[in-house]
Amino acid sequence: MSHTSDNALHAIIEATGDLGFRDPLAGVDSRLPEGAAPADLAAYCLMLGDDALVMSHRLQQWCTRAPELEEEVALANIALDLLGQARLLLSRAAQIRNGAGDAGRGTAEGAAAGRWDEDRLAFFRDAAGFRNVRFAEAPHDDFAHAMVRLLVFSAWRLALLDRLSSSRDPVLAAVAAKGVKEVAYHRDHAAGWTVRLGDGTELSHLRAQRAWDAVLPEAAELLHVHEVEGRLAAAGVAADPSTARGELEDVLARVAEAATLRHRPPGRAPDGGTGRYGVHTPELDSLLAELQEVARAHPEATW
Amino acid sequence: MVTGRRSSGQAGRPAAPAGETATGRAREVAASVADPELPMLTLADLGVLRDVREEPGGGVTVTITPTYTGCPAVEAMRDDLRARLLREGFTGVEVRVVLDPPWTSDWISASGRRKLEAAGVAPPGPAPRRAPGPVPLTLGPRPPGRGVRCPRCGSGDTAELSPFGATACKALWRCRACAEPFERFKEI
Ligand SMILES: [Zn+2]
Numbered sequence: 468m469s470h471t472s473d474n475a476l477h478a479i480i481e482a483t484g485d486l487g488f489r490d491p492l493a494g495v496d497s498r499l500p501e502g503a504a505p506a507d508l509a510a511y512c513l514m515l516g517d518d519a520l521v522m523s524h525r526l527q528q529w530c531t532r533a534p535e536l537e538e539e540v541a542l543a544n545i546a547l548d549l550l551g552q553a554r555l556l557l558s559r560a561a562q563i564r565n566g567a568g569d570a571g572r573g574t575a576e577g578a579a580a581g582r583w584d585e586d587r588l589a590f591f592r593d594a595a596g597f598r599n600v601r602f603a604e605a606p607h608d609d610f611a612h613a614m615v616r617l618l619v620f621s622a623w624r625l626a627l628l629d630r631l632s633s634s635r636d637p638v639l640a641a642v643a644a645k646g647v648k649e650v651a652y653h654r655d656h657a658a659g660w661t662v663r664l665g666d667g668t669e670l671s672h673l674r675a676q677r678a679w680d681a682v683l684p685e686a687a688e689l690l691h692v693h694e695v696e697g698r699l700a701a702a703g704v705a706a707d708p709s710t711a712r713g714e715l716e717d718v719l720a721r722v723a724e725a726a727t728l729r730h731r732p733p734g735r736a737p738d739g740g741t742g743r744y745g746v747h748t749p750e751l752d753s754l755l756a757e758l759q760e761v762a763r764a765h766p767e768a769t770w
Numbered sequence: 771m772v773t774g775r776r777s778s779g780q781a782g783r784p785a786a787p788a789g790e791t792a793t794g795r796a797r798e799v800a801a802s803v804a805d806p807e808l809p810m811l812t813l814a815d816l817g818v819l820r821d822v823r824e825e826p827g828g829g830v831t832v833t834i835t836p837t838y839t840g841c842p843a844v845e846a847m848r849d850d851l852r853a854r855l856l857r858e859g860f861t862g863v864e865v866r867v868v869l870d871p872p873w874t875s876d877w878i879s880a881s882g883r884r885k886l887e888a889a890g891v892a893p894p895g896p897a898p899r900r901a902p903g904p905v906p907l908t909l910g911p912r913p914p915g916r917g918v919r920c921p922r923c924g925s926g927d928t929a930e931l932s933p934f935g936a937t938a939c940k941a942l943w944r945c946r947a948c949a950e951p952f953e954r955f956k957e958i
Contacts, residue, residue: 541934551840641869648958655908
């Protein structure tokens with residue numbers, strides 16, 4: 468990938484000296500792929516970024532509550548990987564949105580009129596503005612539930628990122644190529660725990676099966692194709708979630724078998740009304756209340 | 771000094787020639803900056819330094835790549851590189867980040883591997899090579915540590931405790947011969 472010296476971020480960095488040090492996309496080639504509507508691409512980055520941000524927060528809630536110290540470290544690491552992906556994807560969404568017809572660009576009026584950045588997107592949107600799948604926002608009833616949900620989420624996200632690593636959008640492709648390596652570890656970690664619990668004691672098996680029965684019916688949402696995803700997939704920019712079904716089903720069936728769990732594959736994808744459309748469960752409100760509390764209490768704070 | 775292997779074409783362009791030039795000196799300075807989380811390694815040892823070049827109109831551009839997407843060390847690396855180069859008299863220092871191609875532990879230099887081992891961190895083996903098709907699922911415990919030597923006693927009788935450690939790039943292992951835990955740099 469080649470890098471031009473004339474992109475907008477460089478201009479900002481050179482003009483301000485240090486603004487770039489806070490932007491995770493500073494110095495990264497920011498050109499847009501042809502054939503994709505910028506509004507679609509920004510919306511798509513928001514979807515994938517919100518998935519990562521919300522799932523990361525759920526995993527962070529295990530800090531101080533995991534069954535053993537090593538697991539606490541593991542979940543914090545996984546949450547940090549996802550947070551890193553979220554930062555890049557939300558920054559990309561902001562970069563595209565700001566660059567596409569924002570009349571106030573680069574001015575104080577523009578900032579007041581609401582230029583986006585990753586913090587604004589993470590901390591100052593209400594639930595209806597989030598585009599994550601509802602699957603990511605559900606609370607984890609117990610550790611078995613957390614592992615089964617992480618398994619399904621990671622297996623699905625890994626399949627999407629793997630496809631995205633050949634995206635025609637250079638930033639998405641680069642974020643995905645890196646994410647594949649990270650999420651492969653997450654998926655295998657959750658798979659290992661699912662087997663250990665399912666094929667463990669009578670009690671751990673019972674709880675793993677209960678988690679499996681609770682989580683698997685929700686997985687159908689992950690295979691729904693939003694019209695933005697459909698358009699961008701046709702343009703070679705996005706991954707079509709419906710093409711991930713085979714890979715997801717294969718992974719889940721193999722883990723269920725090794726874990727001695729009764730399995731039923733994800734059902735038909737819903738026609739709409741999913742998290743991708745801003746239709747969320749009340750659980751997202753309480754998650755965001757926690758995630759956004761400090762930033763909203765101190766809107767002028769910087770970090 | 772940045773090794774030719776990394777700087778030649780990994781970012782899709784040939785490396786600038788090193789030598790008695792300002793670019794050569796800038797490279798030496800940038801290459802000697804320590805990693806903020808693994809201070810026994812320089813950025814060049816870790817393989818995150820992709821390119822150092824003097825711009826025709828003055829100024830130095832350093833290109834780095836993050837090890838992990840969420841790695842909080844990247845911002846510290848940018849600050850450290852900038853500060854060191856400015857202190858050494860360079861002006862117009864710009865640090866760029868490239869995400870592609872993604873960093874791999876194979877880029878850790880031979881001297882970096884020796885320094886890791888001396889610090890009690892088992893160096894990574896070769897990064898896994900992907901066959902075409904879906905990313906293969908690893909079920910159950912990862913294969914026992916074939917070839918992973920305990921950095922304390924040198925025994926090869928080792929096992930993974932957890933694939934996640936104190937930093938994103940390390941896993942927790944233990945030695946069955948001397949019974950000590952140790953960290954291992956992950957292959958990615
Ligand atoms: Zn030992």
